[in-house]
Amino acid sequence: MNSSRKTKYIFITGGVISALGKGIAAASIGYILKSRGFDVTIQKIDPYLNVDPGTMSPYQHGEVFVLDDGSETDLDLGHYERFLDINMTKDNNTTTGMVYQHVIERERAGDYLGSTVQVVPHITNEIERRILKVGKNEKFDIVISELGGTVGDIEGLPFLEAIRQFKLKHGKDNCLNIHLTLVPYIETAGEIKTKPTQHSVKKLREIGISPDIILGRTKRHLDTKTREKISLFCNVDFESVIEAIDADSIYEIPLLFENHKLGDIISHKLDLPMKQSRLAKLRKFVKIIKNPKHQVAIGICGKYTELHDAYKSILESFIHAGVENNAEVNIKWLCAEEIANSDNPKKVLDGIHGLLIPGGFGERGIEGKIVAIRVAREQNIPFFGICLGLQCAVIEFARNVCGLEDANSTEFVEETKQPVIDLMEEQKNITDMGGTMRLGQYPAKVKKDSIAFDCYKKINISERHRHRYEINNDFLDELTENGMVVGAKNTELDLVEMIEYPNHPWFVACQFHPELKSRIDRAHPLFKNFVKATLTYKKA
Ligand code: GLN
Numbered sequence: 001m002n003s004s005r006k007t008k009y010i011f012i013t014g015g016v017i018s019a020l021g022k023g024i025a026a027a028s029i030g031y032i033l034k035s036r037g038f039d040v041t042i043q044k045i046d047p048y049l050n051v052d053p054g055t056m057s058p059y060q061h062g063e064v065f066v067l068d069d070g071s072e073t074d075l076d077l078g079h080y081e082r083f084l085d086i087n088m089t090k091d092n093n094t095t096t097g098m099v100y101q102h103v104i105e106r107e108r109a110g111d112y113l114g115s116t117v118q119v120v121p122h123i124t125n126e127i128e129r130r131i132l133k134v135g136k137n138e139k140f141d142i143v144i145s146e147l148g149g150t151v152g153d154i155e156g157l158p159f160l161e162a163i164r165q166f167k168l169k170h171g172k173d174n175c176l177n178i179h180l181t182l183v184p185y186i187e188t189a190g191e192i193k194t195k196p197t198q199h200s201v202k203k204l205r206e207i208g209i210s211p212d213i214i215l216g217r218t219k220r221h222l223d224t225k226t227r228e229k230i231s232l233f234c235n236v237d238f239e240s241v242i243e244a245i246d247a248d249s250i251y252e253i254p255l256l257f258e259n260h261k262l263g264d265i266i267s268h269k270l271d272l273p274m275k276q277s278r279l280a281k282l283r284k285f286v287k288i289i290k291n292p293k294h295q296v297a298i299g300i301c302g303k304y305t306e307l308h309d310a311y312k313s314i315l316e317s318f319i320h321a322g323v324e325n326n327a328e329v330n331i332k333w334l335c336a337e338e339i340a341n342s343d344n345p346k347k348v349l350d351g352i353h354g355l356l357i358p359g360g361f362g363e364r365g366i367e368g369k370i371v372a373i374r375v376a377r378e379q380n381i382p383f384f385g386i387c388l389g390l391q392c393a394v395i396e397f398a399r400n401v402c403g404l405e406d407a408n409s410t411e412f413v414e415e416t417k418q419p420v421i422d423l424m425e426e427q428k429n430i431t432d433m434g435g436t437m438r439l440g441q442y443p444a445k446v447k448k449d450s451i452a453f454d455c456y457k458k459i460n461i462s463e464r465h466r467h468r469y470e471i472n473n474d475f476l477d478e479l480t481e482n483g484m485v486v487g488a489k490n491t492e493l494d495l496v497e498m499i500e501y502p503n504h505p506w507f508v509a510c511q512f513h514p515e516l517k518s519r520i521d522r523a524h525p526l527f528k529n530f531v532k533a534t535l536t537y538k539k540a
Helices: 022-035 076-084 096-108 119-134 154-170 195-207 224-234 250-259 262-269 280-290 308-324 336-341 366-378 388-400 451-456 473-481 525-539
Strands: 008-014 040-046 093-095 142-147 175-182 213-218 241-245 294-302 327-335 354-357 383-386 407-409 418-423 438-446 460-467 469-471 485-490 495-500 507-510
Touching (some): 008 154, 022 040, 022 076, 022 250, 022 262, 040 076, 093 096, 142 154, 154 195, 213 224, 224 241, 241 250, 250 262, 250 280, 280 308, 294 308, 294 336, 294 525, 308 525, 327 336, 327 525, 336 366, 354 366, 354 525, 366 388, 383 388, 383 525, 388 418, 388 469, 388 473, 388 495, 438 451, 438 495, 451 495, 451 507, 451 525, 469 495, 507 525
Parallel strands (some): 008 142, 008 175, 040 093, 040 142, 213 241, 354 383, 383 507
Antiparallel strands (some): 418 469, 438 460, 438 485, 485 495, 495 507
């Protein structure tokens, strides 16, 4: 940390269409710059009106990524944390909802001293304040701000205006605009087309922003002629028109960017000291992803199986854990409702070497998950339950082992006679839905002589949470007398955090979300061990 440093700001915008992978591009640029020894952080700016994505359906928004401080954020923050290996805070995600909420609160408090409160300057100043705040008073050398959506969206305008002003106020040597656009290949013409990029840059320039670097998302390599054309029409120098070609693995993207000297170009334009990127570790990591020694199949049984973004962090955690086991984890999506209606559920789990039940809300699919868990328990198939996955495992055990036929969660059947899973005490009087779950980091103590301890190799752990329900302690004795073991506990709040079965090769479930803390080169111990157990099961 250097208190006299001048923070540099990189703004990443998207053009032509959404879903070009701006989040991965931002994380990859962050990775390159961090590998050069700079302190880097990234902020996601979401132009929607929700204060945060916590109340949005996964169908709208994919996974909600929870931070240590309990903020519910955009899934891109997961990429940022995984690539940069830093813990972010609520300042790393800004939405239109947050910006307006703050400005309106100040207006009600009379802070604007009689002036008319307007988008320019009040909203744009608030956006500027948030961009500066994420830099934490020059604590970082570089702050990358990724603007969600596509240039041309009405709701993105105040942010683009704020970005334009930012360069004016904080110096053009300290700010850089990177525009990620689509450069499509048109089959019938047999040609790569630059027109969409030209239009998108034209839109940006209308607002007063000229991109310094263009990243062209493309299926095919961008030849010199194409790059020259983009350079000429978009007013960006030739070397700064860089292809962002489709990659087999997202972890390859920093390497591909560096092949085109992106780190040097950014350093030069921002007047940063020229340094060497250190990418050897990432190269090794990608090499294993591309040539794993082993293959294993893991079934994920959830409600949004057709929407893989809803399980983004879990999928990435399996990549990290796969690398550390020199294995590729092949995901097989299992539909809970199909399992519930199947007359031979064992067959549905045929060919998989492990079952994971992820987090979720609401009763749809629950009975199918419980059936799948029973098969895994009885057939000794490695099982990993996360949050709702733990709750379903407890219901299954209570019904089929303890003989509590009506066992259920009050989330699904409010009047159940055997509420083995129940609303946490502090949740009972809550009416607002946004930001009111048990959220963020809480400590827990791991039991010695347990699978949990084998994984963590320590007693004191801390994990991230997002739930309202918990194991009902009134049933705990009955569950443990029948063989369930409490693998970890929050002793202060008297909450069960992990369970496991000793007479099963690997049956572990946790109330928290370990997938939120897995990183490149630092797979989460539970995922790492689970994958190891599936490999052992496959061999046997
Ligand atoms: N619906 C459950 C609860 O609120 C589980 C939540 C989750 O899986 N994230 O407790």
